[in-house]
Amino acid sequence: MKRVLAAELTEIMDDLVLLKGWIHKMKSFGKFAFVFLRDKSGVIQLVIEDEKILSQLKLEMSVEVKGIPVKNGKAPGGIEVQVKEIEIIGKTYYDLLPFSINQKKVEATLETELDYRYISLRRPDRRAIFKIQAEIVEAFKGYFKEQGFHEIHTPKIIASGTEGGSEMFTVNYFDRRAFLAQSPQFYKQMMVGAGFESVFEIGHAYRAELHNTWRHLNEYVSLDIETAFIKDEYDLMEFEIGFLKHLFQHLEENCKKELEMYNVVLPKIKEIPKIPLFEAQKILLEKYDKKSPLGNIDAEGEILFSKYIQEEYNSDFVFLTKYPASKRPVYTMPDDQYEGATKSFDLIYKGLEITTGGQRIHDYEMLRDNMIKFGLKPEDFGFYLDSFKYGMPPHGGFAIGLERITMKLLGLDNIRESTLLPRDMNRITP
Amino acid sequence: MKRVLAAELTEIMDDLVLLKGWIHKMKSFGKFAFVFLRDKSGVIQLVIEDEKILSQLKLEMSVEVKGIPVKNGKAPGGIEVQVKEIEIIGKTYYDLLPFSINQKKVEATLETELDYRYISLRRPDRRAIFKIQAEIVEAFKGYFKEQGFHEIHTPKIIASGTEGGSEMFTVNYFDRRAFLAQSPQFYKQMMVGAGFESVFEIGHAYRAELHNTWRHLNEYVSLDIETAFIKDEYDLMEFEIGFLKHLFQHLEENCKKELEMYNVVLPKIKEIPKIPLFEAQKILLEKYDKKSPLGNIDAEGEILFSKYIQEEYNSDFVFLTKYPASKRPVYTMPDDQYEGATKSFDLIYKGLEITTGGQRIHDYEMLRDNMIKFGLKPEDFGFYLDSFKYGMPPHGGFAIGLERITMKLLGLDNIRESTLLPRDMNRITP
CATH class of the missing domain: 2.40.50.140 (Nucleic acid-binding proteins)
Incomplete structure (x- = not known):
């Protein structure tokens, strides 16, 4: 039967x-x-x-x-x-459940819920978060596959901490010290140059950041793309807009019930405003008397600026562009319009950065010289720098934080709610 | 344009x-x-x-x-x-390419090819391996999603080495020692019990095994499933057969050109023979005078037994079943037909184990007692054992090694050939 x-x-x-x-x-x-x-x-x-x-x-x-x-x-x-x-x-072997599964509300703190993930996920509303998250992954994969991108799986155990340095976890790898990758950055660039041209990866990324906040995780899922033969960073933003349109269409078709549980009204995206960072800083200062750190805006600034964009453009999303070179990694392509700026962008969604991206330097000499300019040693970059000797085409990419986009889409307060089994400074179980 | x-x-x-x-x-x-x-x-x-x-x-x-x-x-x-x-x-900045890309053969060792992955992958025949691998992942995801399975992403940084012990990499996680997960085993079981019922994961697994062989990697991609409400391990084998049929159909439709490069004739699967381990050992001894280790067959035995199955059943695949409890993890469900055996199986494909699976013990007391019987301390299993107190249903699952199935499908000699950027005892770059 x-x-x-x-x-x-x-x-x-x-x-x-x-x-x-x-x-x-x-x-x-x-x-x-x-x-x-x-x-x-x-x-x-x-x-x-x-x-x-x-x-x-x-x-x-x-x-x-x-x-x-x-x-x-x-x-x-x-x-x-x-x-x-x-x-x-x-059979069951408990005296009391740690909290109720069948009531409207969970009478427990988030920490208790996370301690008993195998209980809290029995609630349909909690499982719905991860149904939606799985469909975000599905939409990402579907969209970029349709655009001719190739899926890759790159190592998370890496030899060198050149990209991140102090914010990396160390691994005892047989008789030497290794690191957990902060991102697939070097490898996705390498695969683009190796002839795949356009690649994506859905995989874990690790950040040993020494703070516990509502928006940080020490292990998270990164949705990465990288693609060759672009004109500039605007091509990349168009890919992200294309993906977001596809995503909301896909969720509309596949997650109606789950979206209703969280009263989500899916955004209709036509265009996403693109505003240079220095303009955003100026607006924040003039309109909200909000000062920004040099070459960036802080968490409060992101929230205020999203409010402004919502009012002025009726958009949940905004691209901040033209970040200064001093605040971006060494491989970021310098801008040709503004001195000291780069062809880079962040995407802010309802007050939270969910994407960082940009065009990369593809010329070997330019990259090597930039390393020296940054006070770095080219010889420390080994195979990465070497891979630029063989006709690397113009390219760029971006990464979306899976837990972040899930959290913002559903209006959750803490990124741990959109993580099946979160890892933070204090939590390593279950 | x-x-x-x-x-x-x-x-x-x-x-x-x-x-x-x-x-x-x-x-x-x-x-x-x-x-x-x-x-x-x-x-x-x-x-x-x-x-x-x-x-x-x-x-x-x-x-x-x-x-x-x-x-x-x-x-x-x-x-x-x-x-x-x-x-x-x-532009290019090299004097000589490390080996030719446009000739029929690569005049270099595998090690050199791997050192210059960003060059060797420029060869269409090398990239074809990973096109096929990406389609294996696609077929896996497609098949199990169609069967109602839910995709999960579970942590790779874990607190305890209870499943594997000495063969795990340690991570310096802030002020404590953590491990890299050998498999998502505990978490996929937990998610089944937490109400997802049927889950799959495509993710990295880590084994700190102290040997370099043609079939071992220290970091690999594991295609995992776990599902509730099964009758026994035969339900699981049917899922794997279903997947393999779907896989070969999918590759036929999507990778014709790439399969031709490796002269692959896709197997037509109807049934896969299921043979208890002790029978296989007997056949090996009688037919090939090949002795087996207690409760297992070794690499040579796998190759000989596959030869036997090819001759007798005209099949590239064979399930070995009923492994003894002493050779399986503590959570493996005991068999009710043969004393000391378990409801477990391996799948051997052309002489190489590509899958391990089985039904798991789902009753809290039975699992706890089995831990004691195995000489383990139930209190060491913390949340894992605890999660069995709340009505865990009968369940089981299996895992397929992505690089192994790719390797065998294409007839490659070394698992590193089917790994984008392999990690082994000696190799951690690029």
Whole structure:
């Protein structure tokens, strides 16, 4: 007998069906009880009259049920299942659940929820976050594959800390010291030059940053692209706009139910304003009396500037462009319009940076000279710099933080809510 | 003017086109030259008459070309492009290439090829390996998504070495010691129990094994699944058979050209023989006088037994089943047919194990007791064991080594050939 999901029950009425899931809620009326069965698709009302079995049931047990679905206007969803057989297939061994799964709200702190991820995810609203997150990944992959990009998997154990230095985790790799990659930056550039031309990677990135905030993780999923033969950084921004349009279309089609749980109205994107950083700093100062750090805007500035963009352009998104060279990595292509600026950008979404990108220097001598200008030693860059000797074409790329875009899309307060099992300075379990 | 790929040129003849790529080969005839342009799609013959530009061209430069495609029966593919303009957009800075890209064979060792991955991948035959690998990932994702599986991303930095112990890399995680995950095993089980029911993950796995062989990597990509409400391990083997059928269909449709480069004839799978390990050991002894280690077969045994299966069943694949409990992890479900055996399996493909899988113990007390029986301390398993207290359903799963299946499919000799940037005891760059 083939298993049927709770959400499929509308279509197959009046025949014996097999259901499997967890005991979500129970309401006893003496001789019978309503028992709510939860599976990955939803919750269905069971009617059980066998008092002996009722006395054995406990919340969150997993069970197999055979029964006949019938219409009942009063049951949630208009259907209930009259149970003929029920078998306990996964026993429970707890006294009290750490917090309720079947109530509207979780009566626990985020930290407790995260300590019991295997309980909190039993809530459909918590699982919905990760359904949407999986579809963001799907849309990313789908869009860039359609655009001719090739998927790569690059090493996360790397030999040298040249890109990040102090903010990297060290690994004891046999008899030497290695690092966990902060990004696939060097490798994605290398693969572009090696003839794949356009690549993307969905993979972990590691930052040993010494602060715990609502928007930082020490291990996160980075959605990276890199592509050759671009004209400049504006080509890259067009790719990101194309992706975002595709993403919201894809979510509309695949996550209606989950988006409703979080009252998400998907943005309609036509254009995304592109504003040079120094202009944004000027606006922040003039309009909000907000001073910015040299060559950047801070977290508060991002929030204020997003507010301004929302009012002026009716857009959740804004590209900040033309970051100064001093605030960007050594491989960033200098701008030809503004002295000291680069062909780089960040994308701010509802007050949070979700992307950093830009055109890269592709000429060997220019890159080497820039390293020297930055006070770096070209010989420390080994294979990376060497790979530019063989006809590297103009190229660039960007990275989107998966947990960040998920968080902002759903209006969550803390990035840990959009991370299955977050890693931060204090948390390394479960 | 929109760029056209070399492989698209059949369709758009006699109009000016824009091509971009690398100088693959040059044949000079004095006043003109055939210059072969390579892009990600293939190689096309250019005819260049401008002697000044010809004198500047060097192999592997990247260039932009405007020209008119014309039919020429003698040109490879029947088309050549008469060049009107050519611009060097990516200069070269080498004296000699480390090995040839445009010859039939690479005159270098595998180690040299790997040292210069950014050069060797310029060869279409090398890139083809990774095109096929990307499509294996695509097929995996597509098949299991279609089957209702949910994609997850679980941490690779973990707190405890309980699953693997000595074969794990350690990470300096702020002020404590952490490990790199050997597999997503604990987390995928946890997510099944947390209500996703069926999950898959495409992610890195780390093994600090102290040997360098043709079939081992210290960092590899693991294609993992885990699913609830199974009857036994045979359900899992059916999932793997289903995936393999889908995979070969998918490759047939998407990688014809690349498969031809390696003379691959895709297997037609109907059934895969399932043979208990002790039977396989008996056959090896009787037929090949080959002794096996206790509770396993070794690398030579895998090759001999695959030969036997090929002869007897005409199959590239064989499931070895019923491994003894002493050779499997503590969470493996005991068998109910053979004393001391487990509901576990390996899949051997052309003489190499590419999958390990099995049903897991889902009952809290049974798992705890098994830990004690194995001489382990239940309290060391913290959240993992704890997660079994809340109605864990029957479940199981398996993992496929991405580089291994790629290697065997293409008939490669060394797993490093099917790894973009391999990590082993001696290699951590590029």
